[in-house]
Amino acid sequence: MNAAVAGARRKEKHVTTRTTVVVTTRNRRRELELSLKHHEGPVILVDNGSTDGTADAIRTAFPHVEVVELDRNIGAPGRNVGVRLARTPYVAFADDDSWWAPGALERAADVLDDHPRLAVLAGRVLVGTEEEPDPICAEMADSPLKVRPDAPGPSVLGFMACGAVVRREAFLTAGGFDDVVFFYGEEERLALDLAAAGWDLAYVDDVVAHHHPSPARDPRGRRILAARNMVLTAVMRRPWPVVARKVFEAARRGPEGRRGLRDAVRRLSPALAMRRPLPPHVETARRLLDTA
Known part of the structure; x- marks a missing residue:
């Protein structure tokens, strides 16, 4: 065995013993056939009720991937399963x-x-074949939040799931993603809860992910979800005056924002059941981001 091969095997072993990649999908078989070949270490694929033969196709093409089939689409909480x-x-x-x-x-x-208080490492996400950094990366790099002395980078109170590595223990203790938000913007409530529990979240620029957005997207639907979930997250964790501002902000987004508000009303009961206002220091930090 030559030195290069031995080094590669040592590296693979080092990665696999510490980090698992969890992927969620629904009816995106073609995208998976392109992306899964890039992953290092163990991979768990959670199939959110696909109807395009995803699970069987991936088991055949990628036998090393652990495939978990769900009988329905449970949204972002599918990641909790993984x-x-x-x-x-x-x-x-x-x-x-x-x-x-x-x-x-x-x-x-x-x-x-090296940072045992760190629950979420938010990496730099390069988008498309042009590999342009996602705009959220610049926002995280310039975060106005106070940087803890022992943190590996700028402190944040949000992240992109596809560009995040989490400490499993912290994630599970905080409850993971919830089915009130369900999908799109699901990271905010979790980030707030982790900070409230005393964990750190930080942006680390030299940890890089690639994102080639699928053409199978619904921009209008996502804008509706963004308005809905902004309000629901505020109901679950923010003071009532902030909730009122978020409602007003959604209404100002036009027909899609108003549709998001109507959809939020349908989920209001479970959101209220999960309501737990943030401790003052986390709410203060979140307000700083609002004004920034």
Whole structure:
């Protein structure tokens, strides 16, 4: 065995013992056939009730991937299923149209090893064939939040799931993603709860993920979801005056915002059941982001 092969095997072993990639999908078989080949370490694919033969196709093409078939679409909480099944201390999320750069998971695991208070490492996400950084990366890099002395990068109170590596223990203790928000913007409530529990969240620019957005998207539907979930997240965690502002903001977004508000009303009861206002120091930090 030559030195290069031996080094590659040592690296693969190092990654697999610390980080699992959890991917959720629904009817995106073609995207998965392109993205899954890029992942390092163990991969758990949670299929949210696909009807296009995704599960069988992936089992055949990628026998090393652990495929979990759900009988219906449960949205972002599908990731919770994968995290619970993971047998590593860290979990890297990916969408069916995203993957992590070579060596990124090893670097992320090193950072998490060195920072035991860190629950979420938000990486840099490069979009499309042009590999332009997602605009949220600049926002996280310039975060106005106070940086903890022991943090590996700027402190944040949000992240993109497809560009995040989480500490499994912290994620599960915080309850993971919820079925009130269900999908789109699901990261905010979890980020707030992790901060409220005393965990750190930080942006680390040299941990890189690639995202090639699928053409099978519904921009109007996503704008409706954005308005709906902004209000629902506020109901679950923010003071009532902030909730009122979010309602007003959604209404000002035109027909899609008003549709989002109507949809939010249908989910109001479970949102109220989960209501738990943030501790003052986290609410203050979140307000700083609102004004920034």
